[in-house]
Amino acid sequence: DQQVKQNSPSLSVQEGRISILNCDYTNSMFDYFLWYKKYPAEGPTFLISISSIKDKNEDGRFTVFLNKSAKHLSLHIVPSQPGDSAVYFCAAHARNTPLVFGKGTRLSVIA
Amino acid sequence: DTGVSQNPRHKITKRGQNVTFRCDPISEHNRLYWYRQTLGQGPEFLTYFQNEAQLEKSRLLSDRFSAERPKGSFSTLEIQRTEQGDSAMYLCASTLGTAGANVLTFGAGSRLTVL
Numbered sequence A: 001d002q003q004v005k006q007n008s009p010s011l012s013v014q015e016g017r018i019s020i021l022n023c024d025y026t027n028s029m030f031d032y033f034l035w036y037k038k039y040p041a042e043g044p045t046f047l048i049s050i051s052s053i054k055d056k057n058e059d060g061r062f063t064v065f066l067n068k069s070a071k072h073l074s075l076h077i078v079p080s081q082p083g084d085s086a087v088y089f090c091a092a093h094a095r096n097t098p099l100v101f102g103k104g105t106r107l108s109v110i111a
Numbered sequence B: 001d002t003g004v005s006q007n008p009r010h011k012i013t014k015r016g017q018n019v020t021f022r023c024d025p026i027s028e029h030n031r032l033y034w035y036r037q038t039l040g041q042g043p044e045f046l047t048y049f050q051n052e053a054q055l056e057k058s059r060l061l062s063d064r065f066s067a068e069r070p071k072g073s074f075s076t077l078e079i080q081r082t083e084q085g086d087s088a089m090y091l092c093a094s095t096l097g098t099a100g101a102n103v104l105t106f107g108a109g110s111r112l113t114v115l
Helices: none
Strands: A012-014 A020-027 A034-038 A046-052 A054-060 A060-066 A073-079 A086-093 A107-111 B005-007 B010-013 B018-026 B033-036 B044-050 B052-057 B065-068 B075-079 B088-095 B109-113
Touching: A020 A034, A020 A086, A020 A107, A034 A060, A034 A073, A046 A054, A046 A073, A054 B075, A073 A086, B005 B088, B010 B018, B018 B088, B018 B109, B033 B075, B052 B065, B075 B088
Parallel strands: A012 A107, B010 B109
Antiparallel strands: A020 A073, A034 A046, A034 A086, A054 A060, A060 A073, A086 A107, B005 B018, B018 B075, B033 B044, B033 B088, B044 B052, B065 B075, B088 B109
């Protein structure tokens, strides 16, 4: 039973354009949603988060949108840069419960 | 602060052998987590500690797996009688455990290959 789903295994975007990574969830008890980025041979690194009481959070080139009614969130990266090429994981948790991760989306930003 | 440190980075072992991984979290972090990641999957929760107390264990953590955090600082994850299905990246993460989003800081992981 996968509670966090990332249905696109990979995404390819040209440098300078917008990257949109999508995530769906099934557990309506989730309070917080997070995005992590992972480079090869490194652990995941935290990127941005959003609380369930908000619908948007922005940090520089990264914006996360949350649509609670659709149980859907997305990460927008604009403009995309070659250094953004990595695997992006969507994760979520309810209060005092462990983070649950999706399977990840591999983003390739082409120069 | 050197972040979350995991050792060894890579372990190759034969089926049936025991292996132990060590995690040194960020010093002021009171919560420590173990996750497992296999190819094509996201990290899957195994267990976590608040200080030295093990508060939750996943059903993925069979009785061949044991984790400890004896003094609330470093942690060890031991796998007894390893099986080929145990081959995975074992990730350790730590956090301060404050209110709000549970932002985990991960180590680089310990990759286990069981032959």
